[in-house]
Amino acid sequence: MARGPSLNLSIAEKRYATNAAPVLAGIDLTIAPGSVTAILGPSGIGKSTLLRMIAGLDTQFSGSIQIDGQSPIDAPPPGFVFQDPRLLPWLTVLDNIRTAGQGVDTATALSALERTGLTSAAKLYPRQLSGGMQRRASLARALAMSSGLLILDEPFVSLDRALVGEMQDLVAEIIAADQPTTLLVTHMPEDAARLADRVLILAGQPAKVVADIHLPSPVIFRDRKDITSHLRTIEGAIGFRTRPEI
């Protein structure tokens, strides 16, 4: 499968209302094709806002975002895993996956369900799933789109630790196999240390990128030792860059 697109962000300012304080300002980034970028920052800093702008869901900002040279709205739709599972409650799990993008065939949907371990839940309605299963279904839907751009907004939040490990492995497998350009929003440095090539730390008001860390060692071959050392790097950056400012 082809690698994902490259991203060019040049956001001068993002406000929700003309007289409101800006949420984001001065964010200039280039994101490499097929890379995994973790975006870290405290609650309410503007992480979801940034993702929504990249996905073309929010165009009310000054500056530009380009996905392989196209504006987010003209670019192919990303696979988006929202902060909440956001399955359509009136469709079965299988039908939810089949609605992905402009619609995918049943075989594709079933294979996405298989990859996320949900084959036996295909005929159930979302309310019949556990929270973890709903999150996996949401991931399956994003996978079924086979978009080059994968956007994950806190995909592991409110899962228990065993499930987080499982989901991380799943995401790592997908990234290795499909090589999408991946944006992973999280507030857990552990997620970034496990999955990301690059870590952006957002802080301040308006939020800016206060640290931009490239993590060596490819995600697939990362062992426990690498992860621990990455974690130390990230936590160091968080402590150093954010504490004095806030």
Place this chain on the structure above:
Amino acid sequence: MPSAQRHHRFLELASIPLLLLFWQVLAMLMAQRLFPTPLAVGAELIHLATAERLLPDLGQTLIRAGLGFFLAMVLGTALGLVLGRVRSLDRLFSGWLIVGLNLPAIVVAILFYIWLGLTETALISAVVVNKLPLVAATIREGVRNFAPEYDELARAMRWPLARRLRLVFIPQLMPFVLAAARTGLSLIWKIVLVFEVLGSDGGVGYRVSLFFQFFDITSILAYTTAFIAVVLAVEYGLLRPLEHKVLKWRADPA
């Protein structure tokens, strides 16, 4: 759970026979002429259906109710959608809606009969005007409750309009349409008969008012029974199966 469910099902099935039994006992306690037994009414029902005008009367009433229901649902849904979506129009017309909801049905009917004469059009218009505000108010409430998250999902997926309507809009609207249909239908059954008494040349209400002039209680009850049978048939044959099918995703699996 299954055994409790079977139990509930049995109670539901027993409810109508129980009513008949209750009626029989009550009739036996009271004077026959003022309150005939179900058996007497049943016999009269058969007679009216085979030798008299029960079936055409029922048909006429059903057509009126059906037409009024259909028009009120279509127009009320359209109006509710507009009011739910367009703030300024909602502000402007919400007062009208409150007036509409509280207009006495009988006044509406009388006005229409005066304006349009004792015609089918007047009767059906009166039904529509009576029911429309209720439908519009229910649908408006539904539209206001739409979850913006699903719209965002639709935009993220770049769904075209037709797909958005089918996957996001209609499923969210359906529970409210069904609620409006249910309350609307029970309202219409009642007002159609009243309007028929007031001014028409046939139908269940008209016939019952004739029987009233002769104090023919058996025939009145026979007509009522036939009418209620139709209402129940619509409820169990049409509305409930439809609700079950459309709202399956909300209910617990049986």
